Amino acid sequence: MQLTRRQQEIYQILRDNLDHYQQPPTYDELCGLLGLKSRGSLHKHIQALVEAGLVEPMAGLKRGIRLVEPGAEEGIPYLGRIAAGRPIEAIAEAEPMQVPDQLLGKGPCYVLQVSGDSMIDDGIQDGDYVVIEQQAQAQNGDIVVALIRNEEATLKRIEQRPGEVILHPANPAMSAMVYRAEEVRIQGVLRGLLRSYI
Incomplete structure (x- = not known):
């Protein structure tokens, strides 16, 4: 699921203020941080973050939500092999894999194992595991997982x-x-x- 710019901003504020609040911020505190007057519009954005698996509701508490840490013990999905040479299909195996938090992006991530040597000058070798942040847009120059002709x-x-x-x-x-x-989807x-190194 692709987040809107506003939803990304809300998620980033939650991450940036993780150490500031001993408990997750209230909806009113979030409205203040974002300059919003209405809790109603905030609720719609929060619901999108819940559906994306980035935050979770805190049942029975006035404070509403807390971050779901992407590097949690269950790991992130390992989705098989991907070519760094001739394109091959990335196969969904969805096994969890432990990844240090420092290697994760801000959004949902997954792991693929590299097959081939077409990215060796960027330090990516056959057999390496790459951590990919799931998103549908990229900047020119980014290294991406590209789906070609949906195949x-x-x-x-x-x-x-x-x-x-x-x-x-x-x-x-x-x-x-x-x-x-139209043939390529990021x-x-x-x-x-x-x-x-074993």
């Missing part, structure tokens, strides 16, 4: 131009892949990397 997913550095998307490898032996804009942006 195959690949890990590449993205360049977006009017009407086209270019997916750049980080390996001089490989060529960039050029697609029509599924997330790289936030962290895990590697085993």
Whole structure:
């Protein structure tokens, strides 16, 4: 689920003020932080954050909500392998995997294992695990999970131009892949990397 700018702002305020409040802020305190006059409009945004799994209601308490920490003990979903070479499909296995909080983005995240060597000049090697923040937009130059023609997913550095998307490898032996804009959907942006030396 894609958050609106306002919902992202509310979530960021909750994260930024985690240490400030001994208990989660009340709706009135949140309204004050955001400059909102109505609790009604705030409630709609909070409900979207609950549905996204970023906050949870606190039953029976006036204070309403608290953050769901993304690095909680259950881990984040491991969704299989993704190509960093020729595109292959990312397969949903949804096993939980432990990831340090420092490697997580602000929104929901998942882990994929890299297959291939097209991103080696960016330090991403075959067998590495990448932590991806789930989102549908990216900045030019971001390393993204791109779904191509609703069939195959690949890990590449993205360049977006009017009407086209270019997916750049980080390996001089490989060529960039050029697609029509409607053929590519961004599924997330790289936030962290895990590697085993065993």
